[in-house]
Amino acid sequence: MDRTLAFISIGAVTLILSGYAMPQWAVFLTTVSLCYGTVVLGMILLVRTGLVSFGHGLYFCLGAYAAGTLKPFFGLSELVFMLIAAILVTTITSFALGFLLRKYRDIFFAMLSLAFSMILYGLLSKSTELGSTDGFNVTAETAFGIALSELEYGRYLIFVITVGTSWLCCTLLHLYLLSNKGKLAEAIRDNELRVEYLGASVNNIIHINYVISAVLAGLGGALMSISIGHIDPEMSYWTTSGEFVFITIMSGSSSVIAPFLGAAVFTSIRSFAYEYSPDTWQLLLGVTMLVIIVFLPEGLWSLFSKIKKKGSP
Amino acid sequence: MISFLAILIDGLIYSSWLFIIAAGLTLIYGVMKILNIAHGSLYALGAYTAASLSGLWLSMGFAPIGSFVIMLLSAILVGIILGPIIERGLLRFMYGRDEIVLVLVTYALFLILEDVIKLIWGVNPYYLYQPYALLGSFEILGLTYPNYNFLLLGSAVFTGLSLTWFLQKTQQGKILIAVIHDSEIAAAQGINVEKFYLITFTLGATLAALGGVLTAPMISVQPGIGAETIVLAFAVVVVGGLGSLPGAALAALVIGLVRAGTVHIIPELDLFSVYLVMATVLIFRPKGLFSSQEERKI
Numbered sequence: 317m318d319r320t321l322a323f324i325s326i327g328a329v330t331l332i333l334s335g336y337a338m339p340q341w342a343v344f345l346t347t348v349s350l351c352y353g354t355v356v357l358g359m360i361l362l363v364r365t366g367l368v369s370f371g372h373g374l375y376f377c378l379g380a381y382a383a384g385t386l387k388p389f390f391g392l393s394e395l396v397f398m399l400i401a402a403i404l405v406t407t408i409t410s411f412a413l414g415f416l417l418r419k420y421r422d423i424f425f426a427m428l429s430l431a432f433s434m435i436l437y438g439l440l441s442k443s444t445e446l447g448s449t450d451g452f453n454v455t456a457e458t459a460f461g462i463a464l465s466e467l468e469y470g471r472y473l474i475f476v477i478t479v480g481t482s483w484l485c486c487t488l489l490h491l492y493l494l495s496n497k498g499k500l501a502e503a504i505r506d507n508e509l510r511v512e513y514l515g516a517s518v519n520n521i522i523h524i525n526y527v528i529s530a531v532l533a534g535l536g537g538a539l540m541s542i543s544i545g546h547i548d549p550e551m552s553y554w555t556t557s558g559e560f561v562f563i564t565i566m567s568g569s570s571s572v573i574a575p576f577l578g579a580a581v582f583t584s585i586r587s588f589a590y591e592y593s594p595d596t597w598q599l600l601l602g603v604t605m606l607v608i609i610v611f612l613p614e615g616l617w618s619l620f621s622k623i624k625k626k627g628s629p
Numbered sequence: 630m631i632s633f634l635a636i637l638i639d640g641l642i643y644s645s646w647l648f649i650i651a652a653g654l655t656l657i658y659g660v661m662k663i664l665n666i667a668h669g670s671l672y673a674l675g676a677y678t679a680a681s682l683s684g685l686w687l688s689m690g691f692a693p694i695g696s697f698v699i700m701l702l703s704a705i706l707v708g709i710i711l712g713p714i715i716e717r718g719l720l721r722f723m724y725g726r727d728e729i730v731l732v733l734v735t736y737a738l739f740l741i742l743e744d745v746i747k748l749i750w751g752v753n754p755y756y757l758y759q760p761y762a763l764l765g766s767f768e769i770l771g772l773t774y775p776n777y778n779f780l781l782l783g784s785a786v787f788t789g790l791s792l793t794w795f796l797q798k799t800q801q802g803k804i805l806i807a808v809i810h811d812s813e814i815a816a817a818q819g820i821n822v823e824k825f826y827l828i829t830f831t832l833g834a835t836l837a838a839l840g841g842v843l844t845a846p847m848i849s850v851q852p853g854i855g856a857e858t859i860v861l862a863f864a865v866v867v868v869g870g871l872g873s874l875p876g877a878a879l880a881a882l883v884i885g886l887v888r889a890g891t892v893h894i895i896p897e898l899d900l901f902s903v904y905l906v907m908a909t910v911l912i913f914r915p916k917g918l919f920s921s922q923e924e925r926k927i
Contacts, residue, residue: 368729370732416912419915420911420915422728422729423664423728423729423732423871424867424911424915424916426729426732427863427867427907427911428908428911428912428915430860430863431864431867431904431907431908431911432904432908434860434864434900434903434904434907435901435904435905435908437900438898438899438900438901438902438903438904439898439901441900442897442898442899442900442901443897553856554856554860555856558736561733561736562733562736565733595744595747595748595752596744596748597744598740598741598743598744599740599741599743599744599745599748601737601740602736602737602738602739602740602741602744603737603741605733605736605737605740606719606734606737606738609723609730609733609734609737610722613730
């Protein structure tokens with residue numbers, strides 16, 4: 317069996333088992349890390365294709381709002397439906413926008429995706445039915461038909477579902493990256509023209525990868541909204557997308573485990589810095605990012621791969 | 630008629646504001662190929678510095694009209710102190726890296742400067758309303774506008790014209806154009822490219838700070854103004870075509886008028902309209918309105 321897959325599965329089981337004994341704050345931090353990790357999972361797929369999106373907050377936010385609006389508009393508050401809604405909405409939107417975005421590269425791709433996410437921000441922050449800039453509260457009342465009302469047990473179940481979803485996304489993406497289509501991503505980054513000459517359609521692959529990354533961002537957003545219980549348009553603001561890019565660079569794109577490591581480091585730095593010096597946490601993040609760009613251009617994950625290479629030359 | 634006029638005037642004022650901020654950003658991109666997110670922080674720093682220094686000037690009882698001089702000095706102060714520090718201390722080690730990496734470097738810088746601002750000025754808003762009221766106001770068809778807006782308009786026109794003059798009529802400007810076209814060949818001709826990077830970045834930083842300084846009397850200066858502004862400046866610069874000064878001017882005009890029109894007719898779509906323009910232009914002209922042709926890389 318694949319070592320990465322084994323590692324992911326062992327990690328997921330460990331998290332589920334230890335989640336029962338973990339203090340509330342640790343469960344919360346892990347949940348947030350997993351949600352961010354799922355979003356960044358999609359971002360590394362794009363980075364492998366040679367694209368950096370400065371507007372993935374769009375799908376993070378869309379996923380969260382798709383999950384959140386099920387209750388007020390359709391009277392549904394089943395967690396599974398919320399996740400399905402997020403997948404549907406992000407798939408349709410990214411499929412449509414993909415026709416445009418797949419023609420863009422480099423900074424123009426980044427800027428057009430930024431424009432789309434800010435359009436959503438502009439719309440949501442002025443829509444009074446959806447709570448304008450304040451957003452609204454989201455509650456999942458049942459999961460697989462089981463009532464979540466009993467607080468402690470319910471929270472744990474949401475945690476288990478979050479771990480499960482992240483595990484599934486991570487596994488599927490890993491398998492995709494190993495498939496022929498998945499391997500073409502890096503070929504596109506290196507030289508598009510040659511990929512075309514080899515008989516593959518660059519546009520199609522970019523389109524597919526874009527939709528996958530959007531769905532992952534949407535799932536991350538939906539899970540986040542359910543765990544935190546609140547959503548607001550800030551999720552689509554450019555600083556949120558910036559955070560995703562930040563974690564992506566911090567993690568590196570060489571492994572599907574890297575995003576979760578990066579997200580965990582990011583959330584920990586943010587939470588602890590926020591706790592101990594609320595006025596300098598961004599400063600700390602900025603310095604961390606510069607240090608990583610200068611000393612670890614391949615991301616945190618390269619620390620592990622370097623050690624591995626030394627072990628088996 | 631009156632609302633048409635109002636849209637036109639509001640649009641022009643807003644365009645002027647947009648242009649002042651976008652000019653520095655597009656200049657830096659044109660020369661150094663850096664899309665500088667920290668431009669937003671320099672803008673905010675300009676606003677804070679002006680609010681503090683002019684506030685100090687006014688509270689010491691000096692002639693209120695002098696606060697305009699202090700405002701101008703604040704912009705220059707921020708530009709010539711921070712510009713070289715950032716360029717020499719950080720950016721010069723990054724030249725030659727991927728454009729996206731450079732964006733991230735300036736994003737990190739943005740995060741750092743945001744907190745530096747909070748450390749210096751705290752999180753409470755600052756107000757500098759005196760200069761806004763000082764110049765009186767004028768009335769046109771029953772609409773009243775503070776004369777301060779002329780200052781904004783004048784500064785934008787002055788910025789645009791003097792930059793164009795510098796680039797096209799002076800020797801240094803022409804050398805700069807050579808650097809823009811091909812920095813390697815320029816260096817081979819004996820041009821000190823690094824010096825021009827330093828000058829450009831300092832100039833760009835000063836323009837960002839000037840934008841902030843001129844805005845300070847019109848808003849409450851508080852955390853978050855940098856983040857809000859930089860993304861608008863991005864819209865202008867990208868719509869105009871990265872690195873193009875006339876492009877930025879035209880884009881500022883278009884976006885300014887569209888936003889003013891939207892605010893008057895459908896106020897709910899205020900911000901939405903700006904980014905809709907950005908997306909629409911990018912869809913039809915992927916590299917912006919004034920873009921230079923680029924050879925295809927094989």
